[in-house]
Amino acid sequence: MLQIRSALDSERLDRVEHDLREVGFHIIENVITAEEADEAREAIWKFVEEDIANGFDHSYGDGKIRRVWAIVGKSPIFRGLIQHPTVVAVWKRMLGEDVIASTFTANIVGPDAPDGGWHIDYPYWAMQAPFPAGSLTGQTVWMLDDFTEENGATACIPGSHKTLRRPELGEAEGLESSVAVAPKGSIMFTNGAIWHQSRANRTDTPRVGLLGMYNRSVIYPQEDMPRQLTDDELAGESDVLKQLLGRNISFRDPDHGHNWHRTESGFRQV
Ligand SMILES: O=C(O)CCC(=O)C(=O)O
Ligand SMILES: [Fe+2]
Numbered sequence: 001m002l003q004i005r006s007a008l009d010s011e012r013l014d015r016v017e018h019d020l021r022e023v024g025f026h027i028i029e030n031v032i033t034a035e036e037a038d039e040a041r042e043a044i045w046k047f048v049e050e051d052i053a054n055g056f057d058h059s060y061g062d063g064k065i066r067r068v069w070a071i072v073g074k075s076p077i078f079r080g081l082i083q084h085p086t087v088v089a090v091w092k093r094m095l096g097e098d099v100i101a102s103t104f105t106a107n108i109v110g111p112d113a114p115d116g117g118w119h120i121d122y123p124y125w126a127m128q129a130p131f132p133a134g135s136l137t138g139q140t141v142w143m144l145d146d147f148t149e150e151n152g153a154t155a156c157i158p159g160s161h162k163t164l165r166r167p168e169l170g171e172a173e174g175l176e177s178s179v180a181v182a183p184k185g186s187i188m189f190t191n192g193a194i195w196h197q198s199r200a201n202r203t204d205t206p207r208v209g210l211l212g213m214y215n216r217s218v219i220y221p222q223e224d225m226p227r228q229l230t231d232d233e234l235a236g237e238s239d240v241l242k243q244l245l246g247r248n249i250s251f252r253d254p255d256h257g258h259n260w261h262r263t264e265s266g267f268r269q270v
Contacts, residue, residue, distance in 0.1 A: 007085035020135070023158050024193075040210070064114070071210070072225075087187070095214055100214065100246045107209050109206065111205065114200050118195050123222075139212070140211070141190065143180075148181055160193075160194055214244075225245045
């Protein structure tokens with residue numbers, strides 16, 4: 001089981017915030033132990049096998065990069081990681097106390113995979129530029145393998161989030177990038193607007209990462225987070241997890257919300 005050792009002290013949190021605003025990313029090493037990373041990695045491989053058996057296999061990048069969706073409902077390990085205090089502290093600071101999760105998936109960059117392509121993350125890729133300044137969303141890259149120069153680590157272009165737009169085709173190629181090299185169990189936080197990609201994997205071993213995105217609470221999540229756990233499954237879970245899954249947004253609650261709902265007999269306000 002996941003051992004929570006320490007959350008961040010306020011000095012480190014200040015540094016993370018500074019880097020996310022000014023540089024666009026920040027790495028914290030060894031947030032979980034190598035053994036915990038191994039356990040999570042093994043669980044992901046089980047899901048891959050299940051996805052293949054069920055016909056839900058999602059791959060791209062010449063079929064060599066593989067995605068596992070909706071992992072939070074699939075194992076208590078990921079219910080723990082999505083609400084890890086270090087992660088929640090960072091995103092509460094950047095995105096508000098009422099932050100929600102937007103998507104939590106695994107991304108597996110297999111042997112000989114090409115680079116993933118320079119991009120920005122949701123909701124920016126769904127938005128017209130210029131993007132609003134200030135953070136709408138942030139990415140959490142959990143490294144379940146050592147990330148190296150050779151095995152498909154994530155690369156970012158420092159400062160590119162400040163352009164408040166997506167890269168033009170080919171534009172990022174000539175720019176200096178920074179590769180997230182760190183031991184398994186580490187996290188890279190990124191500003192969701194930064195230009196980034198997974199690099200090509202030139203080794204014979206898959207590189208497994210988890211991607212946890214967090215949004216300001218008014219932004220519709222990328223995955224259907226509220227329904228990843230049933231009411232029964234969620235009953236014994238923490239308030240933080242309920243919040244992250246968007247189960248505590250009172251104005252959206254169909255029974256107690258303040259917005260208008262369509263019913264058989266017209267619209268009503270509840
Ligand atoms: O797995 C990675 O290194 C990054 C992938 C990524 O940026 C994404 O899927 O949005
Ligand atoms: Fe991305």
